[in-house]
Amino acid sequence: MSFASLGLSEALVRAIEAAGYTEPTPVQQRAIPAVLQGRDLMVAAQTGTGKTGGFALPILERLFPNGHPDKSQRHGPRQPRVLVLTPTRELANSRRKYTKASRSMPVT
Numbered sequence: 001m002s003f004a005s006l007g008l009s010e011a012l013v014r015a016i017e018a019a020g021y022t023e024p025t026p027v028q029q030r031a032i033p034a035v036l037q038g039r040d041l042m043v044a045a046q047t048g049t050g051k052t053g054g055f056a057l058p059i060l061e062r063l064f065p066n067g068h069p070d071k072s073q074r075h076g077p078r079q080p081r082v083l084v085l086t087p088t089r090e091l092a093n094s095r096r097k098y099t100k101a102s103r104s105m106p107v108t
Contacts, residue, residue, distance in 0.1 A: 001023065003017075003021070003023075003032075003057070006032040006036075008058070011064070011066055011067025012057065012061050024053070027045050027049045027050045027051055028057070031043060031058075035054070035058035036062070
């Protein structure tokens, strides 16, 4: 199974591949389509199973459909559209690697 087959745009798939990821994990295979459909998500799994990618990648897709900012969803300047909460600073820092996938997209 590929990231493209999960409904992610070509632009995001290229960014994922550039970051060194080739196949989604089992967690991502189930989580990404659910998040893209707007469903709530709660996952409990061991470290290293792809939980962060399971929610972060579809969030990037929704923020940047086809690799471009979704301006139709913006209601004013600098309004937050995503809030990710983590229980520790160390966990928050480990989640920063997913911002690398968005670097090839215009973040506004």
